[in-house]
Amino acid sequence: MNERKPPDTRARILETALDVFSERGYQAGSMREIADRLQLTKAAVFYHFPSKSVLLATLCEPLSEGLEDVLARARRIEDRVGARRQLIEGTLDVYIRNRKLLYVVMQDLTTLAHDRTFQHYIALIERVHAAFTGPYPDVAVRVRTVQIFAMLGDPVFLCRDVPIDRLRAEIMAGVWTLLDDPATSGLVTRDEPERPAARTGARRPGRPRALDEAKAEAARRMYEEGDRTVGEIAERLGVSRATLYRHLTGRAPSA
Structure with missing residues (x-):
C-alpha cells in the first residue's frame, strides 16, 4: 500500500x-x-x-526554472517556427502551473521592483523575447512580441476563476488573433531570414483565411454540439477566430 x-x-x-x-x-x-x-x-x-526575501526567492524557483527550461527546449529546436511555438506555449504552461505565484508577483510590482528575485524574472522574460524575435527585429515585431507574451501572463493573473483548460484555449485563441496582423503573421507559420525585410504593406502568409467545405462542416458540427468554444475550434482547425466566425453565419460568437 x-x-x-x-x-x-x-x-x-x-x-x-x-x-x-x-x-x-x-x-x-x-x-x-x-x-x-x-x-x-x-x-x-x-x-x-x-528572511522574507529568501522565502520569496525560494517560492519563485519553479517559475524561473520553468522559463529556463522553456528557453533550453526552444534552443534545441532547429526550425525557428517550431522554436517560437515552443516559447509561446511553454511560457503559457509555466505561467499556468505557477498562477498563484504569478498573482503574488503582479500585485506587488512596485514593492518588488528592486528585489533581486524579481529582476531575475524580468531578465528571463527579456531573454524569452529575444529568443522569439531573433537578432534583427523591426519595431513591429518587437512590439507584437511584447504584446504576445503579455497576453500569456495577464489573463492567468486576472482570470483566476476560469478553469485551466478553458483559460489556456482562450489565451491561445487570442494570441493567434494577434498573429493575424500582416506585420507578424509569419512569425509562427513559416521560417524567416535572419534579417527581416522592410515592411511593404503586403500580407505575409499566416493562418488560412478560409476553410474548405469539409472543415467548415466540421466546425459547424463542433459548434452545434456546444462542447467547445470558438477559440478551441479555431485552434483545432488551424484558423483564426475571425475566419471561423465567417463560417458560423447567423450565430453569435461565444466567449
Missing part, C-alpha cells in the same frame, strides 16, 4: 507562505502570520528561511 508522505516543515512553510502572500500581498503578509497558521514559532520559520 502506497502512503503519501506528509510534507516536511520546509514544504509546509512554502505552501502556507504562498497562500498568505496571494491573499494579503507580499508586503502585507508577514512571517508571523505564516508561523501562526502553521502553529509554529516565528523562530522555526526563520530557521528554514532567514
